[in-house]
Structure formats: structure tokens, C-alpha cells
Amino acid sequence: MDLRRSPVIDRSLPALAQGYSWLPGLLREHPDGVARTRVMGKPALAVRGPEAVRFFYDEHNVQRGGALPGPVLSTLFGHDAVHTLDGGAHRARKEFFLPLLQADRIAGLVEHVVPVWDDAVREWNRAEQVVLFDVASVVLTRGVCRWAGVPLDEGAGETEHLARDLVAMVDGFATAGPRHWRARRARSRQEERFTRLVEDVRSGRAAAPEGSVLAAVCRHREATGELLHPHTAAVELLNVIRPTVAVCWFVAYTAHALHLQPNQRERLRGGDTAYTAAFVHEVRRFYPFAPFLGGVAVRDLSWQGVSVPAGAMVLLDVFGQNHDEELWGDPYVFRPERFLEHAVERDELIPQGGGEPRTGHRCPGEGLTIGLLEALALRLAGLDYTVPDQDLRISLRRIPARVRSGVAVRDVRVPSERTLTAV
Numbered sequence: 001m002d003l004r005r006s007p008v009i010d011r012s013l014p015a016l017a018q019g020y021s022w023l024p025g026l027l028r029e030h031p032d033g034v035a036r037t038r039v040m041g042k043p044a045l046a047v048r049g050p051e052a053v054r055f056f057y058d059e060h061n062v063q064r065g066g067a068l069p070g071p072v073l074s075t076l077f078g079h080d081a082v083h084t085l086d087g088g089a090h091r092a093r094k095e096f097f098l099p100l101l102q103a104d105r106i107a108g109l110v111e112h113v114v115p116v117w118d119d120a121v122r123e124w125n126r127a128e129q130v131v132l133f134d135v136a137s138v139v140l141t142r143g144v145c146r147w148a149g150v151p152l153d154e155g156a157g158e159t160e161h162l163a164r165d166l167v168a169m170v171d172g173f174a175t176a177g178p179r180h181w182r183a184r185r186a187r188s189r190q191e192e193r194f195t196r197l198v199e200d201v202r203s204g205r206a207a208a209p210e211g212s213v214l215a216a217v218c219r220h221r222e223a224t225g226e227l228l229h230p231h232t233a234a235v236e237l238l239n240v241i242r243p244t245v246a247v248c249w250f251v252a253y254t255a256h257a258l259h260l261q262p263n264q265r266e267r268l269r270g271g272d273t274a275y276t277a278a279f280v281h282e283v284r285r286f287y288p289f290a291p292f293l294g295g296v297a298v299r300d301l302s303w304q305g306v307s308v309p310a311g312a313m314v315l316l317d318v319f320g321q322n323h324d325e326e327l328w329g330d331p332y333v334f335r336p337e338r339f340l341e342h343a344v345e346r347d348e349l350i351p352q353g354g355g356e357p358r359t360g361h362r363c364p365g366e367g368l369t370i371g372l373l374e375a376l377a378l379r380l381a382g383l384d385y386t387v388p389d390q391d392l393r394i395s396l397r398r399i400p401a402r403v404r405s406g407v408a409v410r411d412v413r414v415p416s417e418r419t420l421t422a423v
């Protein structure tokens with residue numbers, strides 16, 4: 001089979017309309033795990049499975065330059081972001097993010113977010129109703145900014161504004177409608193503000209706490225030895241803050257899982273750390289977030305007997321792999337125990353990409369995400385609340401998916417101090 005003879009109809013728009021089921025549907029028609037299509041005007045190969053992950057993450061095969069469409073850069077990642085770089089330029093930029101993989105950094109972020117959550121819980125108790133997605137986004141914004149050394153004018157409601165903008169950037173990257181334009185405006189606004197912050201720190205008009213993410217981005221240098229352009233530094237600082245706040249998607253998914261399977265709440269309250277870790281993996285596997293990843297073939301390639309010409313797109317089906325029956329057996333059942341029964345291989349569970357985060361494009365925030373979710377899932381499970389009637393559906397046609405209601409809760413109470421201090 002030759003990819004040059006791929007379908008002539010471009011699937012970019014139908015892909016947006018079909019959402020998460022697009023590539024899994026295509027791959028179902030090709031049980032050998034290889035499907036041909038056409039996106040962004042180019043022939044494209046869709047792949048999944050641990051071996052495909054290794055093929056995709058080998059930069060002698062697939063690179064990122066030119067793979068991400070402009071509308072995604074203008075909303076989700078920012079232009080000139082680390083996501084778009086290859087080779088030496090990528091490795092030099094990635095150096096800025098690598099300390100985030102360290103256990104002490106992960107613990108530091110969790111230690112900043114947890115007290116903010118605990119303070120917020122007291123407020124939720126006084127409110128008639130709170131939407132967990134929204135309040136978690138504010139908690140995460142306040143916590144990550146304190147940790148990263150980013151100043152916020154609390155009196156002016158800056159935390160809530162920033163939280164809304166960061167959520168909008170994620171929410172609007174894959175649609176052509178008003179959500180997309182909201183995302184673009186949010187990004188422009190915050191890039192401008194963060195660029196000013198970088199310039200102020202460099203000129204001494206503002207202080208960056210020693211050892212903070214803000215201080216690091218202001219000092220970081222490109223492979224050429226030059227300081228990052230202030231706009232690029234702002235883009236990369238946002239590439240730490242924004243995805244950390246996006247953990248609110250998983251907090252709402254956690255609440256969804258606890259509501260539909262109340263026994264999970266009891267298991268988490270039991271305080272078994274291995275079970276908590278398994279639960280968090282299952283939330284990241286089961287619930288939809290990143291649909292697929294794209295790269296460009298750097299030379300004429302062959303994958304499973306299919307010839308892939310240089311310049312063709314290669315798409316890694318992230319959602320499909322996390323729901324692949326061959327890998328998971330019962331992929332559409334929420335069952336954390338699966339992660340206690342079998343150790344998961346590096347390239348099997350890929351909600352945040354595959355391969356090695358140090359050398360490739362795998363998410364450098366995976367440890368931060370897991371650390372935060374372990375702490376917040378335990379705290380959420382430790383709370384008592386009621387869940388009024390609401391629309392808890394999650395549409396797989398919407399990218400990114402989210403619980404439609406955001407999970408509204410009432411009568412929030414901390415049943416005992418023991419539950420909170422067990423974290």
C-alpha cells in the first residue's frame with residue numbers, strides 16, 4: 001500500500017465534527033492498525049499501539065515543525081512554542097521544562113495548591129452551589145501562580161480573570177465557532193501581560209523569587225545562546241501555567257467517576273496510596289482529553305507495509321490507544337484495579353504523549369498532573385456533598401470534551417479532619 005494513493009477527500013473538517021471517534025472509527029475499518037486519510041491538504045497515516053508510539057516519537061521518522069495548524073498555535077500552545085520545535089532547538093528549549101519532572105518540584109506544586117483548595121472548600125460550604133470545574137480552575141490558577149512566582153492582583157479579581165482565560169485557551173482550540181475566537185482573545189491578552197512581566201523582571205522593575213519558574217524562564221537561553229525573546233518566554237511560561245490549570249478537566253472527571261461509582265469514594269477514603277495512584281491513571285486513561293497527536297514524515301518511510309512519502313502527516317490516535325481493547329480488555333469500563341493487576345508500560349498509557357519526556361515531546365508535566373490529581377482526588381473523595389439533577393453527559397463530538405454541567409455540587413462539608421490530614 002502506498003500513502004500517495006490516499007483518499008483525495010480532505011478529512012480535516014469531518015474530523016472536527018466527529019471528534020474523538022474519528023480516528024478510532026477509521027482504524028476499526030483497518031484491523032491491521034494502519035489507516036490512510038488526508039488532513040490539512042496532505043496524505044496522512046493514522047497509527048496506534050506501543051510500537052506505533054516508538055515509530056512516531058523517533059525524530060528520524062517524524063518531526064513537529066509544520067505539523068500544528070495555526071489556529072491551534074494561536075489558542076492552545078502559542079506560536080514558537082516548544083511543541084513546534086525539533087532537534088537541537090527542541091532539546092535546548094525543553095531544558096527549561098525538565099526540572100518539572102523532579103519529585104521536589106512536584107511536591108512543591110502540590111504543597112502550594114492543597115492549602116488553596118482547603119481554603120476554598122470553606123467558601124464552597126457557604127455557597128448554595130458550586131461548579132467543581134470552575135472552582136477547581138480558580139484554585140489551580142492561584143496555586144500554580146504562587147508556586148511559579150507569578151504575581152496576581154487578588155483585589156482586582158485577577159486570579160478569576162486569568163483562570164477564565166486559561167480555560168478558554170484550552171476550550172477553544174479545536175472549533176471554528178465563538179469558542180475559538182474567545183480562545184484567541186484570551187491568549188493575546190495573557191501573552192501581552194506575561195511578556196510585560198518578563199520584560200519587567202529582566203529590567204529589574206519586578207522581582208522573580210529565586211528558584212521560581214518565572215526566574216528560570218527569564219534566564220533561559222535558546223540553542224544559539226541568546227535569551228528567549230520576551231514573547232517566547234511568555235509563551236513558555238504560559239505553557240506551564242495553562243496546562244496546570246487544565247487539570248481542572250480531570251478534577252471534574254474525578255467528581256464524575258465518584259458520582260457514578262460511589263464505591264470509588266470509599267476505596268479512596270481508605271487511604272491506600274497504590275489504589276489512589278491507580279485511580280488517577282484510570283481517570284487519565286478513561287476520560288477524553290487529547291484526541292490525537294500529529295507530526296510530519298521527515299523522509300520516505302514505511303510503516304507496517306505502507307509507504308509514507310516525506311511530508312505526509314502521521315497521526316497518533318491517543319484516545320483510541322487509551323481505549324484499545326487489545327491493550328485494556330474492557331476499555332470502556334472505569335476500573336482502576338487494572339493498574340494494580342499489571343504494571344503499565346511506558347508507551348501503553350499515553351494521555352500525555354509517549355516516549356521519553358527528556359529527549360522527545362512527551363509532556364513534562366505528567367508527574368505534576370499525577371501529583372496534583374492524587375492530592376485533589378483524595379480531598380474530593382474526603383468531602384461530603386450532594387449532586388443535584390444536572391446534565392452530566394460528556395459528548396465525544398466536542399473537542400476537548402468536558403462534563404456538560406461542570407459537576408455542580410451542594411451542601412459541601414468536610415466530614416472529619418482525619419480525611420484531610422490523611423493526604
Ligand code: HEM
Nearest residue numbers: 082083240243244246247290352353361362363365368369
Ligand atoms: C491536564 C493535564 C495534561 C494533559 C492532558 C497534557 C497532555 C499533553 C500532551 C498530549 C502533550 C503532547 C505530547 C507530544 O506532543 O508528543 C503535552 C505536551 C506538553 N505538556 Fe502537557 N498535559 C497536561 C499537563 C501539563 C502540565 C501540568 C504541564 C506543565 C509543565 C504541561 C506542559 C506541557 C509541555 C510544555 C508540553 C510540550 C512538550 C514538548 O513538546 O516537548 N502539561 N501535554
